[in-house]
Amino acid sequence: METLNVGKTVAADAPFFIVLNSGSGRNDADETSDIVRRVMEGAGRRVEILKVGDASELANTARRAVELAKAQGGVVVAAGGDGTINAVAQTVLGQGCPFGVLPQGTFNYFGRTHGISQDTEEAARALLDATISPVQVGMLNERLFLVNASLGLYPQLLEDRETYKRQYGRSRLVALWSGIMTVMRSHRRLHIDMEQDGKTRSLRTVTLFVGNNRLQLERVGIEQSDDVHAGRLVGIALRDMSGLAMLGLLFRGAMRKLGGADDVIDFSFTQLVVKPRTGSRSRRFKVATDGEILWMEAPLVFKVAAERLPLLIPPPDQRKEEV
Incomplete structure (x- = not known):
């Protein structure tokens, strides 16, 4: 596993690979995509949105995002409710790439605990200047x-x-x-x-x-x-x-x-x-x-x-x- 520079921001040219569960959350997936692209591209940052229409493809899509992030020095972002965030985090853990979230669910306990806005545009803007912080994870068997x-x-x-x-x-x-x-x-x-x-x-x-x-x-x-x-x-x-x-x-x-x-x-x-x-x-x-x-x-x-x-x-x- 790579050693992450905890407490530092990600590189200014680091691309964002966003796993968006179109069947999860409050917002329309196309609207969410448009908002995220506008924020990222407006700041001169590269972004690739990997949409998931079928929950059974979520794990495979998350693995693809991790592969891209590791190859290009990027960030993996989960856009969805706590279940979507969990599935993407399962793939990210131990892979040496930073993890971001765009909360889209009903309760959003994970995002709210860490001060992440439930508004998609505000949460996307916050990713640009965010710092890396190690967060405790629970395990139930695997x-x-x-x-x-x-x-x-x-x-x-x-x-x-x-x-x-x-x-x-x-x-x-x-x-x-x-x-x-x-x-x-x-x-x-x-x-x-x-x-x-x-x-x-x-x-x-x-x-x-x-x-x-x-x-x-x-x-x-x-x-x-x-x-x-x-x-x-x-x-x-x-x-x-x-x-x-x-x-x-x-x-x-x-x-x-x-x-x-x-x-x-x-x-x-x-x-x-x-x-x-x-x-x-x-x-x-x-x-x-x-x-x-x-x-x-x-x-x-x-x-x-x-x-x-x-x-x-x-x-x-x-x-x-x-x-």
Whole structure:
């Protein structure tokens, strides 16, 4: 891996290779492309936009962007929601090229945490003078996550949310309503054994959530949110409870008071190993990493990646307040 000049801006002639997921985010892909080209070309910078129409081609397109960036001393940029940013970051990590983002999603926790504007033109302009900063990355087995990884109820909530978005559009209100509908249904409980930093405990829970994003954890009132900047991840598990009790926790989280609730177990760790409880027939878990759903074989190992992601951070006068 190449050594990056952390804390410095990229070269003034470094080209930008932008992976744009046209099926992701709030904005029209052609409009986003036009904005980015206008900003980059207006500043005399080379830019190539690699559009992805089918999510199955996202990884291949990201690899192509990395190849181009390494050959030409350029920057790889992900334009899309947290899932798109995750997929491109998975390819960039360890390759020695800087990584930028143009947030296009509903919540944009990753971009907001690092002061990156949700406005495409402002975010593109900020890339021109951004500095390289190493950012902590979480790993679930071989999968990277920037914001969170989870199993149980939370992946189901994400699947339901996408269904509601297709019907009613992308908004935080639609996401909240979808969440209410999901938690009110009955759900299969997880019977798991967790080994946390050398200590083992058994747990029956509806969901296990692991966070790597301070802003998201702060927004629901988890006091250990600062631990994700100190080489640790934060786990959250809900005790076995009724749908009505979970609805109460959903609103408690919306009021930023989830931490400290009697039915919430929260803890920070360097490594967490999750297995089905002895005697369980299934060894497969449905998991979510930054909103992308997949199945994984146990054991599930959550940890901080050995390498950090070389993220382009806007200069101080262009950083946005966390909202």
